[in-house]
Amino acid sequence: MRRPRSRAAFVRVPVTTLVTTLCATLVATLGGVPAGAAERRVTLVTHDSFALSESVIDRFTERTGIEVQVLPLGDAGQIVNQAVLTRGNPVGDVLFGVDNAFLTRALDANVFERYRSPAVDGVPEALRLDPKHRVTPIDYGDVCINYDKAWFAERRIPVPETLEDLTERRYRDLLVVQDPSTSSPGLAFLLATVAEFGPGGWQGYWKRLRANGVTVVDGWEQAYYDEFSGGGAGGDKPLVVSYATSPAAAVVYADPPITRSPIGTMTGSCFRQVEFAGILAGTKHRAEARRLVDFLLSPAVQADLPLQMFVYPAVADTALPAVFTANADTADDPYTMTPARIGARRDAWIRAWTGTVLR
Known part of the structure; x- marks a missing residue:
């Protein structure tokens, strides 16, 4: 989903070409770990408006040893279409950015595997639109x-x-x-x-x-x-x-x-609008993918979302920045x-x- 322009803290590597086989990819390394240094890696497929502070991603990598790569593939509809086309052999491990307007397209195509994050208990029931836990609500607006x-x-x-x-x-x-x-x-x-x-x-x-x-x-x-x-x-x-x-x-x-x-x-x-994350069926990094979904509901990420992507955090008790409470509406x-x-x-x-x- 498109939002007011945000200032992403990380730097994306330029695109070479995205062919139909998706062999060539746009990769952004989001942590402080040098290339090749991390033995564990997880790829986050997302939309072009994705942004988190570099320090937040660094914290995840430092605590888990997992290097995070981000793969932006267009808008919400486009990332769902790519997930459907590559079902069972995904180009990443976690997809973030499918919203309620395109959710059933992804669920009907069985592109996600089930995972119930313990952190979802802090999310209001009204945002939990999939009772089978194939996707996890991360933000709304x-x-x-x-x-x-x-x-x-x-x-x-x-x-x-x-x-x-x-x-x-x-x-x-x-x-x-x-x-x-x-x-x-x-x-x-x-x-x-x-x-x-x-x-x-x-x-x-x-x-x-x-x-x-x-x-x-x-x-x-x-x-x-x-x-x-x-x-x-x-x-x-x-x-x-x-x-x-x-x-x-x-x-x-x-x-x-x-x-x-x-x-x-x-x-x-x-x-x-509600945005979700889900673990892509066929991932070879299931444990790392689950850690990343948990991380997206962590206090650090939830508090970072308002001024990075101009959305409301899904976790109910997350404090909002003063400029947000004074000027943003719901x-x-x-x-x-x-x-x-x-x-x-x-x-x-x-x-x-x-x-x-x-x-």
Whole structure:
């Protein structure tokens, strides 16, 4: 899943080529262990937005003797597709980054083996979406509409509060969204509209959005940095599909520094995303893979997640950074949907959305 740009502490080795056999790989060595020095190694397959502090990874390697390599393979959908294609002969040992929108695709293909981490007891039941423990919840966040506070204040236009509000004439040409076929937040926003308006009403809602001038782009970065007026690049859309944590990221990365975020969150628009890790079936490093899954739920990693990947830690009692509690949002009652329902209808919904909005 795409998030506000984070500053990864580790350095990735440049890609050579990723061919269909996946013989060539992008490898990032995340610990302080020199190449060849560690006898035990585990490979983490993940999305391109993965980031943890170098010191946190160093601690894992020092305590376990296990060298961690990270293999980024695109977005959440792409890493699941690769796992399905290489089922039984995986390119790594642990996959991190499959979310509830793509979970059933992975589970139905049996790409994970079962493992119940002892640390999962600290995770709320609402985030444990697989009772068979093939995947472990690591973090969560809300995909929401963000708004440019100054834009609305200067024009004395009230900020929209509901999805239906976005179809009103006063918000014409103000919203930019992502294509759900190419974007994780775009898909999450589509799911929010299905959850709100139901199978008989969501397409009609999108017709109203289209008539009201909604802009559609391929991905999150284009929407947020190029089109959004609060993204810093001169965009003219004061409403964008992004994350409830985007306001905190705007403060963290502000130059010059600021104390209050210029971005707000429309909490009545949010869809809850949960990210999971799972041990890939066929791994030759099962013991090391289990240690890595446990580590992802450790206090050190959970506390590192908010300012590295701008997500909320799955373990309930994890303390949050002050800048996060002051500026990031969570929805009190976000839209949700079972992975089974998403898996059964996701592709059909995307096809219907394309026919409604883009054609």
